[in-house]
Amino acid sequence: MAETSSSEELVLAFLAEAGDEFVSGEAISGKLGLTRAAVWKHVNALRAAGYRIDALPARGYRLAEVPDRLTALELRPLLDTHDLGRELHCYDELGSTNDRAKELADAGAEHGEVVVAEAQTAGRGRRGREWVSPPRRNLYFSVVLRPDLPPARAAELTLVASIAVCDAARQAGVAAGIKWPNDVLVGGKKLAGILTELAAEPDRVHWVVIGVGVNVNARAEDFPEELRGDATSLLIERRRPVPRALFAAACLTGLEGWLDRHAEEGFGTIRDAWRERSVTLGREVVVRTEGREIAGVAEDIDAQGALLVRGRAGVERILAGDVTLLRPR
Known part of the structure; x- marks a missing residue:
């Protein structure tokens, strides 16, 4: 798991916020409390990590291109959350993000910690089914939650997550809907799945782990032949790739928003939202x-x-x- 200096993350976040505009080295150093030499050093480190950063005399720096990776460096500047993803655990490969998240939860991980992997060797869906997880094409993440809920209500969080993922897919430009309880479909084909696991006593939940797998930039040939008629991806539906870091941030931001509404307003609000997105009812x-x-x-x-x-x-x-x-x- 790669570690990146917080100063590099701050420089990147500052450039990302500026969009297509140039930002002077003086403005960056003043805002972040760094020397001009330190800014130059961090810009070069970001370039070495695959970021294309333009530089012009008297105008400064501009972020021109972001590598299609899922590390804290890519994800953290994009997150608009108060808890989810504030602590990120990013891996090139895991057996299962859910298994790693459960280990972290048992070891005391805080509410909102997120595990992300570029590939899974033992990804799974509901009822122990394999979740096909080719490297560097899709999105596989799990979130540790510590909700104030009785165990009987923990299943509600699965529906909360399905709404957030469905909304992120719609924002990406596809007509997604939810098949009960937690599959996100496009045109009858599976785009995403959600796996919820928990540890609880009879009267309280210790933790809930929500695992999400989304076929983002998978091509038809990335699916086993027997699944090609039943699975799809954002790339297949849109006919152009989706920036995975932006999509991951949309999922996490949306998930936190719906979790907050669930906590404040109860399941009735979630039930109504799920109905609106359902492709099952009727x-x-x-x-x-x-x-x-x-x-x-x-x-x-x-x-x-x-x-x-x-x-x-x-x-x-x-x-x-x-x-x-x-x-x-």
Whole structure:
């Protein structure tokens, strides 16, 4: 895990905030309390790390190009959060970001600490399924949360996360929607998945880890052949790549905003937002649970986030299961 000086991060943040404008070395040194020589040194260190920074006499420096990497240097200047991502753990490769986040949580990690990996060798989705994680194309991150919630309400956070990821995908220009409980789809194909794990006692939650995997710049050939008809990416849908650091920042900023609303306003607000983004409600579905298969129309989610399916025997309340969407009503 690479460490970067805080001064380099500050210089980068200052240049990023200026956008396409040049910033004088004098302005940077005055704002950050650095000597002009120190500014020059940090600019050269950033260039060596892959940033293209233009320089003109009497005008100063301008950030012209950012490498497509997910390290603290790229992510921290983009975050507009009070807790999420203030502490970043960035890796070139992990078995699973969720597993590392759980280790950190057990060791006392603070609320909002984030684990990001460029690749996963043992990424997984719900029910232990493999999550295909090619290197340096997509986004894989996990967030440690310490919510003031009883364990019975922890599942609500999965729906909170699905809203944030759906919104970030829409901001990136694709018509995303949520399949219950937590898959983000575009055109019926899977764009993102969310895995929530927790440690709790009967009356309180110790920690919750929310893992997010988003297919950002994956090409069709990056998916196993058997998944190509069911999976998609932002690149495939938009026909142009997405800056991954910007997309990660949008996910984390959105997630924190929805977590704050959940804490302040309760699940009712989340339920309404989830309904608006749902591609499940009103559809004929087949739900496979442990040892059962339930067919019917997905009518709603209840006050605990369970899916309500009206079948031949009436309305069934489903807490967990795999949903297959059939033709629209």
